[in-house]
Amino acid sequence: MRSNAGLATELRFAVMRLRRRLFRERHPDNDLSVSSMAVLYALNRQGDLTVGALAGREQVQPPSMTRTVTALADAELVERRPHPSDGRQVVVRITDEGRAVVAADVTRRDRWLSKRLADLTPEERDVLRRAAPILQRLAEAD
Template identity: 50%
Template sequence: MARTTLDTAALAHDLRLAVMRFSRRLRNQRVDTSVTLTHLAALSTLKRHGPMSPGELATHERVQPPSMTRVVVALESRGLVTRTPHPTDGRQVVIDLTPAAEDLLTEEVRAREAWLSGQLHDLTAEERAVLREAAVIMDKLASG
């Protein structure tokens, strides 16, 4: 039992470091470095979930509403989001992506996936098969 615990702890350590390094490398494959990762995360949430209020966006991004207000102001000033009146609550606004934001997100994904495809191309077929299985397992870990 003690050996299993040690093996699990060592795996947790190695996996954490590998994921952090990999994530850092992937994040560095940026198209527009003037847009922060926080801004990209908010834009990606809007793309995934559709238009929403700043409060809803803050909840999705796990930040305080005043912080999200600053993000929305910055994104609006760059022409990446629009604010429109909420259809049923006059005190609220709805944040949505502009075509420029859609283009930016598409280019960001394209750049990262091009880099990753190049990295994967250099691996053996067996290594790519292991990564296919690992991707499923990592998704399971992230969901739980």
């Protein structure tokens, strides 16, 4: 039986390699940074968010997130709007162009991963199906 430390090492290594592999499968027209894509994914999934909420979600400082949002706004992938009740804040919304970037990225990466999953046995796919929510919980843990 593996120790938790040994399992941690194996999982970390496997998840990092899979992340790198999926990163290489990005849409060829997509030259956005990982942090920019993370912002687009968050806005696409969760709806409008403040710069502060995005910074907290991505675990970066607000000035860093402001630079990312500015670059995305300059590319017309997001738009900034005044906060409805707090004039000191800005709400960030994904544009249709931003949604198209996310959709193209998701399609390409999911296609690659689906092909790889088809090569696995039904039992292996079942293990991954059961592991996915556990990995998600680990990713969201403090």
